[in-house]
Amino acid sequence: MDLTASHALVTGANQGIGLGFVEVLLGRGIAKVYAAARNPATLEDLVGLDPARVVGLELDITSAEQRLAAARRAPDVDLLINNAGIAGSGRGEERRFLAASNMDDARLVMETDFWAPAEMCRLFVPPMVSRGRGQVINIVSIGALFCTPEYATYSAAKAAFGMMTQGLRIELNGSGVGVAGVFTGGVATRMSANNPNTLVSPEAHANEVLDAVAAGEVDIFAGARAGELRDAVRADPMAFEAQLTERFNTNRLE
Ligand SMILES: NC(=O)c1ccc[n+]([C@@H]2O[C@H](COP(=O)([O-])OP(=O)(O)OC[C@H]3O[C@@H](n4cnc5c(N)ncnc54)[C@H](OP(=O)(O)O)[C@@H]3O)[C@@H](O)[C@H]2O)c1
Numbered sequence: 211m212d213l214t215a216s217h218a219l220v221t222g223a224n225q226g227i228g229l230g231f232v233e234v235l236l237g238r239g240i241a242k243v244y245a246a247a248r249n250p251a252t253l254e255d256l257v258g259l260d261p262a263r264v265v266g267l268e269l270d271i272t273s274a275e276q277r278l279a280a281a282r283r284a285p286d287v288d289l290l291i292n293n294a295g296i297a298g299s300g301r302g303e304e305r306r307f308l309a310a311s312n313m314d315d316a317r318l319v320m321e322t323d324f325w326a327p328a329e330m331c332r333l334f335v336p337p338m339v340s341r342g343r344g345q346v347i348n349i350v351s352i353g354a355l356f357c358t359p360e361y362a363t364y365s366a367a368k369a370a371f372g373m374m375t376q377g378l379r380i381e382l383n384g385s386g387v388g389v390a391g392v393f394t395g396g397v398a399t400r401m402s403a404n405n406p407n408t409l410v411s412p413e414a415h416a417n418e419v420l421d422a423v424a425a426g427e428v429d430i431f432a433g434a435r436a437g438e439l440r441d442a443v444r445a446d447p448m449a450f451e452a453q454l455t456e457r458f459n460t461n462r463l464e
Contacts, residue, residue: 213238214239216289217244217288218242218244220243220245221271221292223245225399227293227349227399228245230412230415232264233259233413234417235416242264243263244280246266247267267280271327271330272321274329277330286337287334289345290344290346292327292347292349295351295401298363305362306362323371324368327348331374335378338387339385345387345389346375347390348390350368351394353365354372360461375391390423391429391430392419393429393431393440395435395436395439397412399412408434409433
């Protein structure tokens with residue numbers, strides 16, 4: 211798509227991967243970008259970078275009211291980047307299915323990482339279909355391909371998000387609206403603060419994703435080790451699960 215004629219909306223734009231997308235889109239000449247965040251005060255510097263092209267939007271993606279208000283304020287979006295997400299509770303037990311004290315945290319993860327972006331698509335995609343053009347980029351995770359045992363509820367939500375992405379793509383076939391799922395690997399952000407591996411920067415990740423979309427890819431494996439992990443799971447799923455089980459038994463990360 212021609213970015214110089216495009217209007218993007220990025221959720222969770224105030225930091226990490228979302229902020230990287232906004233900066234890279236500006237560098238690539240995007241006409242307008244709606245930078246959405248649940249706390250608009252965190253967007254002041256970003257809007258200040260280029261007030262003519264960056265529009266700050268208050269948007270907690272789990273709020274139906276705020277999603278509707280955002281859709282009213284941004285009726286011209288033709289590039290939707292569903293990026294905002296959470297990994298789950300700071301307490302390891304709450305991110306598991308049996309050890310958790312209840313399912314409240316799992317429900318919040320599912321609400322944020324699956325239902326909210328699904329509802330965002332339901333609001334922002336129909337106008338794109340009416341115009342006969344547009345692009346959705348869903349930031350899923352490589353952790354959607356297997357259950358990361360330390361973040362089991364996150365993997366479950368991201369797997370659902372990945373399936374939703376494929377379903378949406380099939381539903382939109384022939385509409386002129388493209389749908390890409392990004393199975394992101396390691397990117398240096400707040401969320402990956404405990405990841406000991408070498409990570410790529412949010413800007414490098416955004417460039418990789420936008421280049422892949424421009425090349426027509428729909429399943430995108432961007433960020434550190436994404437392709438390597440995909441290949442290992444696909445080559446021998448049970449051997450991969452055995453490694454995850456061993457890591458879980460050894461570390462029991464909290
Ligand atoms: N970093 C990685 O290695 C990695 C790997 C795979 C996938 N991902 C995915 O990449 C996406 C971005 O993560 P990140 O690494 O950039 O993490 P991050 O630095 O923690 O940023 C997460 C962003 O999502 C926002 N957010 C969370 N809940 C929200 C809500 N209810 N409404 C609106 N915004 C909300 C946060 O806003 P606040 O600032 O207000 O908290 C923040 O802007 C996530 O979907 C994550 O699952 C990341």
